[in-house]
Amino acid sequence: MDKSKDAATSGYNAKVEAFREEEYPMLKGSVYLDHAGTTPYPKSLMDSFVRDMTSNLYGNPHSGSSSSQLTTSRIEDIRLRVLQFFNADPADFDVVFVANATAGIKLVVDALRAAPDGFDYAYHQASHTSLVGIREEARNSLCLDDRQVEEWVTGQSPFEGHGEDRPTLFAYPAQSNMDGSRFPLRWSETIRWDTKSSRSRTYTLLDAAAYVCSLPLDLSCVEKAPDFTVLSFYKIFGFPDLGALIVRRQAEEVFNTSKYFGGGTVDMVVCLKEQWHAPRNQFLHERLEHGTLPIHNIIALDAAMDAHQRLFGSMKAVSKHTRFLLKRLDRGLRSIRHGNDRHVCTIYSPEPGPQVDGGPVVAFNIRNSQNAWVSLAEVEKLATLKGFHIRTGGVCNPGGIASALGLEPWEMRQNFSSGFRCGTDNDITAGKPTGIIRASLGAMSTISDVDAFVDFIAEFYQDLTIPPALAVPTISPPIRTDLVVRSISIYPIKSCGHFQVPPRVDWEVRPEGLAWDREWCLVHQGTGQALSQKRYPKMALIRPALDLGRGELGVRYIGETGSHLPREISIPLSKNPSLFRPPATLGSRSSRVCGDEILAQTYVSTEINDFFSGALGVPCMLARFPPGGQGKSMRHSKAHLQKHQLPLVTPILKTPHLPGSFPGDRPPSPPDSDTERSAQERRILLSNESPILAITLPSLNALNAEIRRTGSKHRGEISPDVFRANIVIGPASDTTRAPIEPYVEDTWSDLRIGDDAHKFEMLGSCRRCHMVCINQETAEKGEEPFVTLSKTRRFDGKVFFGVHMAVTSKTQFPSLRVGDVVVPS
Numbered sequence: 001m002d003k004s005k006d007a008a009t010s011g012y013n014a015k016v017e018a019f020r021e022e023e024y025p026m027l028k029g030s031v032y033l034d035h036a037g038t039t040p041y042p043k044s045l046m047d048s049f050v051r052d053m054t055s056n057l058y059g060n061p062h063s064g065s066s067s068s069q070l071t072t073s074r075i076e077d078i079r080l081r082v083l084q085f086f087n088a089d090p091a092d093f094d095v096v097f098v099a100n101a102t103a104g105i106k107l108v109v110d111a112l113r114a115a116p117d118g119f120d121y122a123y124h125q126a127s128h129t130s131l132v133g134i135r136e137e138a139r140n141s142l143c144l145d146d147r148q149v150e151e152w153v154t155g156q157s158p159f160e161g162h163g164e165d166r167p168t169l170f171a172y173p174a175q176s177n178m179d180g181s182r183f184p185l186r187w188s189e190t191i192r193w194d195t196k197s198s199r200s201r202t203y204t205l206l207d208a209a210a211y212v213c214s215l216p217l218d219l220s221c222v223e224k225a226p227d228f229t230v231l232s233f234y235k236i237f238g239f240p241d242l243g244a245l246i247v248r249r250q251a252e253e254v255f256n257t258s259k260y261f262g263g264g265t266v267d268m269v270v271c272l273k274e275q276w277h278a279p280r281n282q283f284l285h286e287r288l289e290h291g292t293l294p295i296h297n298i299i300a301l302d303a304a305m306d307a308h309q310r311l312f313g314s315m316k317a318v319s320k321h322t323r324f325l326l327k328r329l330d331r332g333l334r335s336i337r338h339g340n341d342r343h344v345c346t347i348y349s350p351e352p353g354p355q356v357d358g359g360p361v362v363a364f365n366i367r368n369s370q371n372a373w374v375s376l377a378e379v380e381k382l383a384t385l386k387g388f389h390i391r392t393g394g395v396c397n398p399g400g401i402a403s404a405l406g407l408e409p410w411e412m413r414q415n416f417s418s419g420f421r422c423g424t425d426n427d428i429t430a431g432k433p434t435g436i437i438r439a440s441l442g443a444m445s446t447i448s449d450v451d452a453f454v455d456f457i458a459e460f461y462q463d464l465t466i467p468p469a470l471a472v473p474t475i476s477p478p479i480r481t482d483l484v485v486r487s488i489s490i491y492p493i494k495s496c497g498h499f500q501v502p503p504r505v506d507w508e509v510r511p512e513g514l515a516w517d518r519e520w521c522l523v524h525q526g527t528g529q530a531l532s533q534k535r536y537p538k539m540a541l542i543r544p545a546l547d548l549g550r551g552e553l554g555v556r557y558i559g560e561t562g563s564h565l566p567r568e569i570s571i572p573l574s575k576n577p578s579l580f581r582p583p584a585t586l587g588s589r590s591s592r593v594c595g596d597e598i599l600a601q602t603y604v605s606t607e608i609n610d611f612f613s614g615a616l617g618v619p620c621m622l623a624r625f626p627p628g629g630q631g632k633s634m635r636h637s638k639a640h641l642q643k644h645q646l647p648l649v650t651p652i653l654k655t656p657h658l659p660g661s662f663p664g665d666r667p668p669s670p671p672d673s674d675t676e677r678s679a680q681e682r683r684i685l686l687s688n689e690s691p692i693l694a695i696t697l698p699s700l701n702a703l704n705a706e707i708r709r710t711g712s713k714h715r716g717e718i719s720p721d722v723f724r725a726n727i728v729i730g731p732a733s734d735t736t737r738a739p740i741e742p743y744v745e746d747t748w749s750d751l752r753i754g755d756d757a758h759k760f761e762m763l764g765s766c767r768r769c770h771m772v773c774i775n776q777e778t779a780e781k782g783e784e785p786f787v788t789l790s791k792t793r794r795f796d797g798k799v800f801f802g803v804h805m806a807v808t809s810k811t812q813f814p815s816l817r818v819g820d821v822v823v824p825s
């Protein structure tokens with residue numbers, strides 16, 4: 001990588017390299033990359049603090065003793081110094097010392113909550129958890145993205161319509177602690193004076209905790225400044241454990257409604273007979289700093305500011321240096337690629353550039369050469385072993401994480417109800433990471449820290465030795481073939497209608513089958529037997545639609561129902577246990593699906609169960625059989641190669657076979673017993689036999705031609721729908737000549753599908769019954785195509801059409817989309 005040093009920062013870097021060992025002895029042998037968490041404190045700061053403490057006596061303020069007077073005057077000076085650090089005029093601002101940024105936020109909330117009519121609250125989606133929590137105290141609350149805030153800035157209050165005159169609080173981070181994104185400070189000014197809104201005052205709360213670590217915060221223009229600014233000093237200086245709430249004095253009125261008073265906040269209190277007190281009211285901080293101040297911490301702040309200035313110069317210098325390092329880290333991580341040219345790091349932080357000024361934070365995740373996510377817990381363990389201090393996980397930024405990782409609220413709830421918690425090892429669920437890796441830089445970071453980290457990621461996660469078969473399209477274009485995936489269908493509820501995967505949508509494929517396929521079924525309330533379309537053809541008229549955005553499975557019934565019945569219902573995708581009957585009641589009694597005894601979770605909702613019972617006229621319940629179950633909550637594939645598919649069979653199948661005409665001299669079972677074993681261990685959900693079922697259009701066309709030729713009574717073409725396949729494979733367009741012979745799928749041993757050439761193993765032909773005669777549009781039964789199939793496609797007394805398959809790619813969760821190229825072998 002580029003080891004050249006930027007002239008502007010090499011002086012700074014050399015200086016820090018020179019005192020690093022001396023000032024940070026506790027960091028020996030390690031690299032600290034968690035500055036937005038806490039910065040390490042330099043040794044000279046601790047030394048000077050100890051010197052101050054051992055040479056001066058600091059007493060409790062508010063008395064006349066010299067020790068008390070000394071404390072009071074030091075604190076007054078430091079309060080002023082803090083304001084000066086942020087360029088804030090004491091005439092316009094006051095500093096309230098608090099334990100940390102969160103405590104500052106709580107002081108503001110306590111005051112607004114006490115307003116006669118409460119307050120409304122809006123917060124930016126990149127907010128830290130400590131800002132998000134405010135919503136629990138507000139009358140109305142909204143989480144806004146950039147666009148919505150910008151609309152507000154131009155005068156469209158997001159609360160319009162509520163039309164209340166209670167105060168509004170708008171909070172946002174100056175810099176996201178998740179990915180370093182920075183947000184405009186001008187928001188405070190414009191939103192406060194949002195004149196078009198009829199609402200009363202809007203107050204702004206700026207969370208500057210992450211921002212101030214690497215950038216000077218300038219409050220010199222009082223009109224532009226936020227009403228409330230919160231921060232934690234330990235994040236800038238490493239010590240002391242102290243924070244501040246900086247209040248614009250024009251907004252002090254907010255605190256007038258606070259009722260509680262504590263020691264140090266009143267001039268006089270009368271308790272006996274009368275209850276009266278005189279609040280101190282010259283300065284806001286006198287009213288808000290209850291009890292004894294953290295005097296030693298405040299005094300340590302002085303030493304901390306001295307040390308910071310001595311070691312690093314100004315915040316401006318820190319900012320320049322950290323920005324330089326950020327670019328180097330960002331570029332370094334982006335440049336690491338696997339042998340197949342794929343990026344190792346997926347970076348969520350904005351890429352630094354002339355227009356983009358993010359904080360010195362890189363939030364990312366790692367993928368292996370097969371595109372599978374690497375577990376955060378694994379990265380953290382290895383990083384720890386190698387001496388890197390980084391942060392992984394949800395980093396207290398729920399909205400930022402959700403938008404970076406594309407996690408929908410229901411997915412987060414589902415991850416939660418399936419046992420995911422911050423800080424557990426189970427950090428990749430349903431093919432998505434649940435958190436990020438965060439490397440953040442600060443004043444004492446150096447070029448060698450950055451380079452060491454980039455080298456570490458490359459050393460352990462870059463894969464330069466990729467089997468050529470899997471070294472894919474980015475280097476070598478996929479083999480041209482005219483065969484593609486023509487459609488993809490999911491049957492969320494066993495035996496009910498299909499849901500067609502829309503074009504341009506990547507659909508996840510799991511070992512058990514396509515995501516959400518046959519995860520639900522309807523079970524008879526009396527026998528527990530899973531209902532099948534064979535007996536209840538009207539099930540074809542139950543039409544499910546997955547809405548992953550809303551986290552719902554919508555279900556419509558398109559047949560005739562009694563007028564009292566709803567036509568549609570929506571079922572949450574969440575696995576929240578409260579949706580299901582608790583185990584050990586009727587609902588957990590075992591059910592039967594295709595001869596297997598299983599345990600499925602039945603829904604408690606009578607609305608849901610009545611909908612299905614009413615539609616079908618059968619007392620039934622909806623049940624769910626999610627992936628990952630054990631014991632009776634799991635099933636295994638039964639598909640296997642059929643005799644007619646074995647190598648000795650020649651020629652393939654255009655000649656009709658008669659019952660019993662099958663030659664008897666072939667091996668009794670497939671030769672590869674490994675394949676046989678893995679087939680037995682292959683899990684499925686509620687599909688009949690195998691994870692995925694595919695059919696080909698050339699075979700369907702041949703079947704339709706045969707039906708026409710034999711002059712059967714059947715009118716019209718047999719639709720591919722009757723075979724209830726997941727994947728329909730065919731020529732890229734109806735006009736291209738069929739690139740394959742009919743029924744050649746019986747001879748395929750595997751398929752590669754899509755740009756990533758995901759590998760699928762063929763598991764044998766699919767045996768058919770007369771259910772293929774149910775018209776999936778009308779639920780009417782006919783006799784075709786079963787009659788023609790049994791004449792042309794019968795082997796050993798059984799009728800076959802279509803093939804079973806399963807994904808074998810090592811990739812965590814490959815995906816398919818309509819139009820993907822199919823390459824058989």
Ligand SMILES: *Cc1c(COP(=O)(O)O)cnc(C)c1O
Pocket residue numbers: 036037100101102103128130173175176177207208209210211232235243
């Ligand atoms: C660290 C941080 C906080 C919380 O600070 P505390 O000191 O824990 O109260 C809030 N917001 C941001 C952006 C932070 O980085």
